[in-house]
Amino acid sequence: MEIDELLGFAKRAGFFWPAAEVYGGASGLFDYGHLGATLKRNFEGAWLRYFVTANGYHLIEGSNMLPEKPLIASGHASRFNDVVVGCSKCKTYYRADVLLNELKIKVSEGASAKELEEAIRSNGVKCQKCGGALMEPKDFNLMVDVALGPEKHEKGYLRPETAQSTYLNFFREFNLLRKKLPMGLAIIGRAYRNEISPRQGLYRMRELTQAELQIFFDPGGWEIDDRERLLDRKVNVVPYSSHEQRAMSGNEMIKELGMPKFYAFHMCMIDRFYMEAMRIPKEKLRFMELGGDEKAFYNKLHFDIQADIQSWGGFKEIGGLHYRGDHDLSSHTKGSGQDMSVDVNGRKVMPNVLELSFGVDRNIWMLVDLLYSKEGERSVLKLPYRIAPYSIAVLPLQKDDKIIEYASSLARELRSSFNLFYDESGSIGRRYARMDEAGTPLCITVDFETVGDNPAERDTVTIRDRDTKKQDRVKRAGLPAAIASALE
Numbered sequence: 001m002e003i004d005e006l007l008g009f010a011k012r013a014g015f016f017w018p019a020a021e022v023y024g025g026a027s028g029l030f031d032y033g034h035l036g037a038t039l040k041r042n043f044e045g046a047w048l049r050y051f052v053t054a055n056g057y058h059l060i061e062g063s064n065m066l067p068e069k070p071l072i073a074s075g076h077a078s079r080f081n082d083v084v085v086g087c088s089k090c091k092t093y094y095r096a097d098v099l100l101n102e103l104k105i106k107v108s109e110g111a112s113a114k115e116l117e118e119a120i121r122s123n124g125v126k127c128q129k130c131g132g133a134l135m136e137p138k139d140f141n142l143m144v145d146v147a148l149g150p151e152k153h154e155k156g157y158l159r160p161e162t163a164q165s166t167y168l169n170f171f172r173e174f175n176l177l178r179k180k181l182p183m184g185l186a187i188i189g190r191a192y193r194n195e196i197s198p199r200q201g202l203y204r205m206r207e208l209t210q211a212e213l214q215i216f217f218d219p220g221g222w223e224i225d226d227r228e229r230l231l232d233r234k235v236n237v238v239p240y241s242s243h244e245q246r247a248m249s250g251n252e253m254i255k256e257l258g259m260p261k262f263y264a265f266h267m268c269m270i271d272r273f274y275m276e277a278m279r280i281p282k283e284k285l286r287f288m289e290l291g292g293d294e295k296a297f298y299n300k301l302h303f304d305i306q307a308d309i310q311s312w313g314g315f316k317e318i319g320g321l322h323y324r325g326d327h328d329l330s331s332h333t334k335g336s337g338q339d340m341s342v343d344v345n346g347r348k349v350m351p352n353v354l355e356l357s358f359g360v361d362r363n364i365w366m367l368v369d370l371l372y373s374k375e376g377e378r379s380v381l382k383l384p385y386r387i388a389p390y391s392i393a394v395l396p397l398q399k400d401d402k403i404i405e406y407a408s409s410l411a412r413e414l415r416s417s418f419n420l421f422y423d424e425s426g427s428i429g430r431r432y433a434r435m436d437e438a439g440t441p442l443c444i445t446v447d448f449e450t451v452g453d454n455p456a457e458r459d460t461v462t463i464r465d466r467d468t469k470k471q472d473r474v475k476r477a478g479l480p481a482a483i484a485s486a487l488e
C-alpha cells in the first residue's frame with residue numbers, strides 16, 4: 001500500500017486522521033477514531049501483559065510536564081537536537097539529514113551541523129520547493145517548552161520521552177518494591193517533540209505514544225531464567241560489524257557477537273511478541289544494530305526494531321532495545337543531589353538499565369500496513385483476534401421487526417462479555433465488508449430461521465469467521481462459549 005492509500009483507508013474505516021481536520025489538519029498531530037483508539041488500547045494491553053505483568057514488572061505513570069532541571073541533567077536541554085536547514089527564499093525548513101537521505105546522499109544518523117553543511121555544499125543541494133539557496137544548517141532543540149505560573153515564569157518542558165519518568169521514580173520505587181534487582185518499571189504514555197517537518201503519517205509525530213520498559217539491574221550480574229528456551233529462537237539480525245542480515249539464535253548471538261545473555265534473551269522475547277501476539281510474518285521483522293556515531297554515546301548496545309513497511313518504503317524503526325549502562329541514574333544523581341546508587345548484598349552499585357522502547361503509533365501503522373489485504377472483491381484487515389477493536393458484530397439479516405428485536409436483545413446480552421458492534425444499516429454483504437475492514441473476527445447474524453417456527457433452527461444464529469468466511473449455525477445458549485473458543 002502507498003502512504004496515501006493507507007491514510008485514506010484509515011480515515012474511511014475509522015482508525016485515524018489528522019487532528020483539527022475540519023480546519024485543514026495540523027502537521028504531525030493525529031486523532032484516533034473509534035476503531036483506532038480501541039485498537040491502540042488493545043495493543044497497549046497486549047504489550048503490558050506480555051512484557052510487564054508476565055515478567056513480574058510494574059506499570060507506573062509519570063507527569064507529561066517536567067520542570068527544567070531533570071531535562072538539563074539528562075542532557076535533553078543541550079543535546080536533544082536535530083539539524084534544521086531553511087531556504088533563504090521561500091522559508092521552507094528541512095531536517096537536514098532527512099533532506100540529504102531523500103536525495104540519496106549518505107550521511108550518518110548522528111551527523112553534526114558542520115558535517116551536514118559540508119554534504120549540502122559539496123553536493124550543491126538547493127531548496128526542493130523553489131530551488132533557492134539554503135541557509136547555514138543549525139542545531140534545533142526538539143523539546144516543547146511550557147511556561148507555567150501566573151507570570152509564566154516557571155520554565156519547563158513537555159517530556160520528550162517517557163523514559164525520564166522511570167528514572168525519576170527509580171529511587172522511591174526501589175525502596176517500595178523491597179529493594180530488589182532486577183526491577184522493571186514501565187510507562188505507556190505521551191511524549192512530545194517539535195519535529196521540523198513531520199510527515200509520513202504516524203512515523204514522525206509531534207505528539208506520540210510510547211510504551212517503554214526500563215529494567216534496572218545489578219551491573220555485576222543478572223541471571224536469566226530461560227526455561228522457555230527463548231535463546232534457541234532464531235531472529236533476523238543485522239550486526240554493525242558486517243551490515244549483513246542473518247538469522248541467528250540468541251545463543252549464536254551470545255557466542256559470535258559477544259552479546260550479553262540478558263540482551264539476546266530480550267531480543268528473542270521481542271521477536272516472539274511480534275510473531276505470536278501480533279502475527280507479523282517472520283521476514284517482516286529484523287533487528288538493526290547501530291554503532292559508532294549512530295548510537296548515543298551512553299548506549300553500550302543499541303538495536304533498532306525494524307519492520308518492513310511498504311507504505312514507508314521498506315524497513316523502518318518501530319522500537320528499540322538499548323543497553324544504557326548507568327548513564328541515566330548517574331546523571332540524575334549529579335543533577336538532583338540524591339544518590340541513586342543502591343546496596344546489593346553489601347555492595348554499593350549504580351544500577352544499569354536495559355530499555356525496551358516501542359512507538360505505539362508506529363506499531364499501529366505497521367499493523368494496518370502489514371495485515372491489510374485485498375482478496376478479490378473484498379478487503380480485510382487480519383488483526384490478531386485479541387487486539388481487534390471489536391471482537392464480534394451482531395447483524396440482523398433484514399429490516400424485519402422480529403429479527404431486529406431478537407438481534408438487539410442478543411447484542412444487549414453479549415455486550416457485557418464482548419466488545420461488540422451492532423449494525424443494521426445497509427445490505428448484509430456491505431455490513432460484512434465493513435466488519436472485514438474493521439478487522440472484526442466474528443459476525444453473528446440473526447435471520448428468519450432464528451425467529452421462525454422450525455424447532456430445529458429456532459434460536460440459532462450464524463457465526464461467520466473473518467479469515468475463512470466460513471459460517472456455522474449455533475444455538476443461542478451455546479453462543480458465548482462458541483465465541484470465546486473462536487477468539488482463542
Ligand SMILES: [Zn+2]
Nearest residue numbers: 087090127130
Ligand atoms: Zn525555497
